[in-house]
Amino acid sequence: MRLFHWNIPGFWGMKWILLAAALLGLPVGCAGGPAPQTVAQTATAPAALGCPDQGCASKTEVNTMFQPKRTLNIAHRGARSLAPENTLAAARKGLEIGADLWELDVAMTVDGELVVLHDDTPARTSNVAAVFPARRSATVYEFTLAELRSLDFGSWFVEKDPFKQIAAGAVSQAEQQQYKGELIPTLREALVFTRDHNWRVNVEIKDASKTTADATIVEKTVALITELGMIDRVLISSFNHQYIQKVKAIQPALLTAALVEKADSDPAALLRRTGAQAYNPAVSAIVPAAIRPLREQGFDVYIWTVNDEATLKTLVQAGVSGIFTDFPQLLKTILEKSQ
DSSP states (O other): OOSOOOSOSSHHHHHHHHHHHHHHTOOGGGOOOOSOOOOOOOTTOTTTTSOOTTTTOOTTOOOOOOOOSSOEEEETTTTTTTSOTTSHHHHHHHHHHTOSEEEEEEEEOTTSOEEEOSSSSSSTTSOHHHHSGGGTTOOGGGSOHHHHHTSOSSHHHHHHOTTSTTTTTOSOHHHHHHHTTOOOOBHHHHHHHHHHTTOOEEEEEOOOTTSGGGGTHHHHHHHHHHHTTOGGGEEEEESOHHHHHHHHHHOTTSEEEEEESSOOSOHHHHHHHHTOSEEEEBGGGOOGGGHHHHHHTTOEEEEBOOOOHHHHHHHHHTTOSEEEESOHHHHHHHHHHHO
16 A cells, blocks of 8 residues: 655655655654645545544645555445435445445535535426426525425435336335435535544535636635545545636645546646546546556546446456446445455
8 A cells, every 4th residue: 555656756766755754753644745646545544644634734735545555436426326316315325335435516505505416406306396396497506505405305216216226125115215305415414424434525516617606615615624624534526627726726635636528638737737636537538548557647547437347347457546336335346356
């Protein structure tokens, strides 16, 4: 397991820095160094490297807490094949399965509250059409938190069985009953859940550039993570790469990842330009052979969203840092067999 990855040429440069840190009595996890650095880590010992809580990161240090020695199992929007996505129920299910971390999406209400929701509107994953029929197409950015909290974000999952796991018998009757009436979580609730369970989370900041939330969503997200002492437990990603740059300007210690839907011609240059430590492409936007060269340059590669068993196996064999999947239960089995 690599404890450090500095952008310093040569093995001996690395060796001298490690020796200097040891002689000075510096904690290994705090020896610091500029990006790029590896991003992920298994979720078994979050504070084991010497920088618990907010870490020992200053304005010039970069968090080194996420460092994988194997492919990470990332529960996409929680274990959303078994529970309603982006809810605490889905997070609990991912934790129960043994995923290394979960992924969530953060948006902001009209009254400035950070909430966990993927779509621009709550229409697909709630009963907004029944409760607010005249606003069924309104975006999440147009609702107050109180209005969103009046909605049911769980019953749709039971009714639609989007991944056919209820039909397959993988979701119990008791769980189905519990999901009805599930509330939309605030980001604070989701982060506290993660922290209290000694877990990790990838927070995707939704692109709010066409809304009033654009002015403050990044700052509020970073401030909340910092307030809760979770700099070492969070990876922030976004398709809006200006958001990534803003995160780094506010809190350089936070690890970031550049999300892309189409292949970038030079991912390493993109990451250096944005200050991100990880490249998060769609599975259709990268070939397995491109993974190791990026990792050898000190970057991590997290691929989304993969549910096919054969593809999961191929990516694990290719040495990918982590995989976002709606079926963490399947990826767990694959990873156990590959060890």
